[in-house]
Amino acid sequence: MGIITSTIHNTLKTVFGFHQFRAPQQEVIERIVAGEDVFLVMPTGGGKSLCYQIPALHRDGVAIVVSPLIALMKDQVDALQDNGVRAACLNSSLTSVEARQVLRQIHNNELDLLYVAPERLLLPDFLETLATLQLALFAIDEAHCISQWGHDFRPDYVKLGQIRNLFPHVPIVAMTATADPETRKDIVSQLGIGHAAQFVAGFDRPNITYTVVPKQKPLVQLSRFLKGRSDEAGIIYALSRKRVEQIAGQLQQAGFSAAAYHAGLSDTERNRVQNAFRRDDLRIVVATVAFGMGIDKPNVRFVVHYDMPKSIESYYQETGRAGRDGLPSEALMLFGMGDVMTARSLIENSDNAERVRIEIQKLNAMVAYGEALTCRRRALLSYFGDQREHDCGNCDICTDPPQRFDATNQARQALSCVYRVGERFGVRYVIDVLRGAKNQRITDLHHYELSTYGIGSGQSAVEWENIFRQLIHLGYLAQDVTRYSVLGLTPAARPVLRGETEVILGHPRAVIKAEGKAKRRGGAAGGLHQELFDGLRTLRKQIADAANVPPFVVFSDATLLEMASSKPRDERELLAVTGVGEHKLRKYGAAFLSAINGWGSNV
Secondary structure (H helix, E strand, C coil), X not given: CHHHHHHHHHHHHHCCCCCCCCCCHHHHHHHHHCCCCEEEECCCCCCCCHHHHHHHCCCCCEEEEECCCHHHHHHHHHHHHHCCCCEEEECCCCCHHHHHHHHHHHHCCCCCEEEECHHHHCCHHHHHHXXXXXXXXXXXXXXXXXXXXXXXXXXHHHHHHHHHHHCCCCCEEEEECCCCHHHHHHHHHHHXXXXXXXXXXXXCCCCEEEEEEECCCHHHHHHXXXXXXXXXXXXXXXXXXXXXXXXXXXXHHCCCCEEEECCCCCHHHHHHHHHHHHCCCCCEEEECCCCCCCCCCCCEEEEEECCCCCCHHHHHHHHCCCCCCCCCEEEEEEECHHHHHHHHHHHHCCCCHHHHHHHHHHHHHHHHHHCCCCCHHHHHHHHCCCCCCCCCCCEHHHHCCCCEEECHHHHHHHHHHHHHCCCCCXXXXXXXXXXXXXXXXHHHCCHHHCCCCCCCCCCCHHHHHHHHHHHHHCCCEEEEHHHCCEEEECCCHHHHHCCCCCCEEECCXXXXXXXXXXXXXXXXXXXXXXXXXXXXXXXXXXXXHHHCCCHHHHCCHHHXXXXXXXXXXXHHHHHCCCCCCHHHHHHHHHHHHHHHHHXXXXX
């Protein structure tokens, strides 16, 4: 692996402008270059794309990248081409002349990466074309779409299981940012890559501040949150088209640069809004869930859920569109029980009983997150099996904690009851046993004979629900969504049951202030460098507009921030800035060095 390691590090620096790999990028890349299958779970903004883009440059043939949305393909291809990489996409946005040109490039071995939608990949004539080519690898992005347990299940993705049989010797890398343990098992099974090396890089996005507030006067709450953010890019999600239009209209009247986006608009209008947002000509998009997956825009500074999403996977993916550049960003959710009822009715309006069951359980987990009294990040990560021992210090629960109480005794009672009913029941049934309920099911199962029957009768069902919710979020209990959310003990429960560990929980809070829980920050660069940072952003916008690409394709905000801070004086120092590769140095180096040196002479 020594030679491979040396060459992939060289590619990382000279082509992409990064100085070191993040875990576990290097091992993933080395395995794919060696021809192995890989399944990768990595948070949005964590660098998944490099895990197949670098191998594509080190293996013979063209890499086929399966991507679900046209906009996402375009952003990826624009960024690769700007780094000097031979990349193209083949989708319905191309004219027949453009499509033929791409096909010629494939046959003439002029491409390193080709992006296609799953529908295109599986067309018989396209598969026949691929059979005549040397293929470097298959990369399947947004792989959670293949699983019925995923929040964005797509039938066309299921058919991707054919790839392994049709091309048995071509390595497959499947990637996603959002997959709980059940979804991960299903993905590798559906793709026929059960032997693949699996990497779960964690789900944490430490730069995002998570805040949940009770929905009271939502438009007023939203206006307060947006105050002072007029120059920041953000996305506001709502459940209905009507509400999207209402919010966008009110924001426009208030002087915000905002526009609506939903499936009911014309293709022309949706494309206009999407492109304006990508190019920093539009600051705020108010959207249904139809917007976002295909956006590779790294400088989104906030995501607001005006309405509660239907699952934690959706919430995680949508909030993950903030701060992809690693700079401080915010995620605000307005939480109201009316939204819960609306989401439930939407889910139940389906003839597929199994899908309804799965989605109701996911909705219940989302409600539990909204009502959480433990560290918001720990609650979010625990859902994906990523248990953390310490609070994050960067969410509303951590910065404004609820009143705490010693719940060791109640925790032992709850955990003991879960154990004594055989770890075969959900929260509501266990609470019934604890409170000594007299119902037919308990009678039939003889659970009134258990030592834990009725020991929790002194507390209400609501109080017990709060305790169980926190025990789940803190990792003492796990819910198996594949088995009707049955509760099971985790290894962390044993010290509690043995009396070796105290459990401190939070009392429910009656009121949470709705106006701006998150600490406001200045501009991304802060005081000393803000003026230069703003000047570099202006220069970037001019260059991007002239090249007809989004500004982030030229350089990310994080790269401009590093330039503003380090103030490189020559090409050697500029090349040391993260995100500046040799191709971009040749294209943009002189202009940015001139701006930086010019700023230095004026201060």
